[in-house]
Amino acid sequence: MPYEVQGVVARAKGEPVRVERVHVPDPGPGEAVVNIQACGVCHTDLHYREGGITDDFPFLLGHEAAGTVEAVGPDVTTVQPGDYVILNWRAVCGNCRACLRGRPWYCFATHNAKQKMTLEDGTELTPALGIGAFIEKTLVAAGQCTKVDPAARPAVAGLLGCGVMAGIGAAINTGGVTRGDSVAVIGCGGVGDAAILGSSLAGAAKIIAVDVDDRKLEWAKRFGATHTINSTKTDPVEAIRELTGGFGADVVIEAVGRPETYKQAFYARDLAGTVVLVGVPTPEMTIELPLLDVFGRGGALKSSWYGDCLPSRDFPMLIDLYLQGRLDLEGFVTETIRLDQVEEAFAKMHRGEVLRSVVEL
Known part of the structure; x- marks a missing residue:
């Protein structure tokens, strides 16, 4: 059944973000719903709020995330409910000219979920980088989910979803x-x-x-x-x-x-x-x-x-190095915060006071 959850929404350029009720549909073919456990506050989210990327308001912000798969749609075989995953914003297609030449990190046809998450009144949301992870549960393409070792804590693992990997x-x-x-x-x-x-x-x-x-x-x-x-x-x-x-x-x-x-x-x-x-x-x-x-x-x-990364290759390797004590990912987490503290985290980031604030759910 569809989900009604709390998410951080930017309604208009320059306006403070706020936590609102969001409708998340059941996953369709090729899609997955993910329980978000942690999501980093990236400068790209601030760019979205300021209208610096597109003007497709309202935005559902957040994209540096880790969590567990809640449900998958028909024909999804790469992940299953319960899998611990890092979300990525470049689900490769496998069929474009870059993928067919053995360079999938340059994929020219990356994709996201086809269905839209909406506000309570039915207004469609634009998810940041095709993810939208300042939310309790989000809808993504299954290819945006990369399984990693669940021993890595979510506040650290999710940072590989954007800035640290870049x-x-x-x-x-x-x-x-x-x-x-x-x-x-x-x-x-x-x-x-x-x-x-x-x-x-x-x-x-x-x-x-x-x-x-x-x-x-x-x-x-x-x-x-x-x-x-x-x-x-x-x-x-x-x-x-x-x-x-x-x-x-x-x-x-x-x-x-x-x-x-x-x-x-x-x-x-x-x-x-x-x-x-x-x-x-x-x-x-x-x-x-x-x-x-x-x-x-x-x-x-x-x-x-995105660091010319291939998530299926790079995320598990970097998580393994972190768990071996060879990659200091912990050093990027300055603070952990709640969903309703994202606007304050933007101000701290703008002032250069933090490397990463991380929302924990």
């Missing part, structure tokens, strides 16, 4: 960081710190953290930063070059998403080095670079969408 993947999957590399990460929020953690996991010899906030630079050290640069006090490009023998870093990861920090990343890399853009820009932003510099410096300029 950062780790930007370093390992997109940037190809490997043993002995020098890496610079510009922007030390949740995604940037995850990129630092991923670089450390991959065996980077030197990991340089860059930010404008000394508190964030201290956080970066916990995740493996060997050097820190406050870019309000020091030219970050010159400082990165000085720390790398005058050459620049092998891989520079831009986790801010602004033209000025992207230019810093471009000029802070070594010749034939790699720049990875994982910070999310806004639609009006543009960048201008001398084409001769693009040509003459060689290397690669890459963007990393």
